[in-house]
Amino acid sequence: MCRCIDEYLEFAKTSLKTNTYKVYEDRLNIFKGYLLDEGIDHKRIDQISKDNIFNFVTSYKVNRGWENKTYNHYLQAINTFLQFFMDNKDGYIAENVCAKIKRPEVYKKGNTPFNNVIFRDLLDCLKDQDPYLYQFSRFIYYSCMRPDAELRLLRICDIDLYRRVILVPSENSKKKKTQYIPIDDEFLEIIMEMNLDWFNKTDYVFTTSGMPEPKPAYESYFRKRFIPLKKSLGINNGETLYSFKHTRCIHLVEDGEKLHNIIKLTRHKTLAELMDYLKDMGVILGDEIKFKSRSI
Template sequence: MWQFRGNKNQITPGEKSAYPYKKARLADTGDDLTKRWFVVYYAWSEAKEKLVRKRVEVKGDTLEARLKEAKDIIKEVNKLLKAGMVTDVLSDEPAEPEPEKYESIQGLLRATIYFLDVKKTSLKANSHKTYRSSVKLFQTYLKDHNLGMIRLDRFTAVQAFGYMDYVSTKLRLSNKSYNKHLGVLETLFNFYLYRQQIRINPFVGIKPLPERPGKHTAFSPDQISRIKGACELIGDHQLWLFLNFLHYTLARPQSELRLLRVGDILEKTIRIDSENAKNNRTMHVLIPPPLERLIQHHRLRDYPASHYVFTIEGIPGEKPAYEKYFYNQHRRILTLLKLTDKAYDLYGWKHTGVIALYKATKDVKLIQRQCRHSSLDQTDKYLRDLGLFLDEDQLSGVPSL
């Protein structure tokens, strides 16, 4: 447990510490990323009355990332040591537990780093990438405004509003990006709120900004017919099968459908595994008759259950298609048909499927289950964003003047 022990005159950063120490440095690793990297330094121990060796592990997937991380840690540790920080403090008060790996850092900046480190084990790669991007922007702001070293519990709502004002006015990010940043920071402070290290989340009172509907455009019946014909012309039957799965299951193309396995195709439903699902929950969607006919035509259930349904070979196999494979195949068809508007993409097939399902059934509860929405409000908003209404004939009886 670290604590500041100044002399009678308060020590400020830049002045000589009242306690001896040895500056932080990166231990020699030979730039080998297979080894664990540490920043090491020596600080005064009150209990042992001597300098003791301490270290902080450096994380990063690339050489550049680790060197930058090490540089940041060294800078912060040296600042703390210079300000009079000691370890093994003699005190009658019980020390508050801190994460062992970051015991030397109590500031807000280090709290953000620890948050990302923990979240990396539970988030999917794309989600962690989003978190990392938002947190990095926040870290830059903290450094530029000399807020990185303040205690986590002393970051106020006023400062939180100031940061979000900076995001909207200085960075001029879209409302959608603004809301993503806000969501990540709410999650960051909730992380420490649930661990009882802070009493209030300073971002909780900030409201999201209104968002425009997404730019993914649904396909018209004529466009669907032309795309089907083009797939048949070039012999890309798997692409047409993939688009049908998108249309009927309303699954996400990259993270869910691309990683679908044969064993997930059950008798009446398709299982979306929690490892791939955005909400981290295993759920099922119904198989409508047109999709069932395609499943039987391609004899998908005859393949080994562990095989991926969609591969670059065109039939189920042991290795799934790479992430951009169907995007590229689809873009090739759209280019061939001169549908070059970027609003037309794979995700548009999900919108196309939702519109078709709504017009065929008018059953919002069914759409909620098939979309795997957590609430009807979410489904209602989705339908309205697509230009659909719960009752198109509701105003038909309004009399004319």
């Protein structure tokens, strides 16, 4: 079993992004440590039972105070590992026993936009104390791009000012397909002021130096810069850099923008997906509801 975990991790190292691989490596090595502690590391992969896996996650949930989300993440890592051998190796396992273990329910917190007062104070604070983070945050707001997975990896050549679109390559987009984001007049002004044509077209727009360079800012770089500003304004943990995207969508709805235009920006696949997304933020669209209530 332990050798199989090592074999899978060797494969995963070449097929997963570095940060994703590190997560799988940590979780599967903790599982391997459990097998060693329990004296069942000698078992073959086809001898590992549903009970063995279930006992691992439930004992660690109690002893380490795992939340349901963490519990499910470890099950998912083990499930992926076992499925790899089912799908790619003959004679290892006939079934994935982890797939049959019930996942506990995880309650979604929902998407949190900034309220208008905090939003204005935050922009003023960013502009005054961290102009570069201010610029990055405005890009999130106008493009609705994911901060780490997409915007951080934006290259100058991905911005087409003639067609007024930003290209999101398939390797960066959530849907794993090339997507395009429209550039409106306000956003166009911001981009023009950056004089990006002075730099190499293959440079990344956002870096640790504050100007376009061949190497992008590392993951979580802007998030770490955002934390002290949040604390200084008393902003709660539910509001993150993602909240600029959520706030943008709220503002578009409040300003009466057509839903099919908002879909182009958020890149939701269907109107139903967009409606669910907006509902998570407390936006209920449809006919105005007027109740006739009696006075009591």
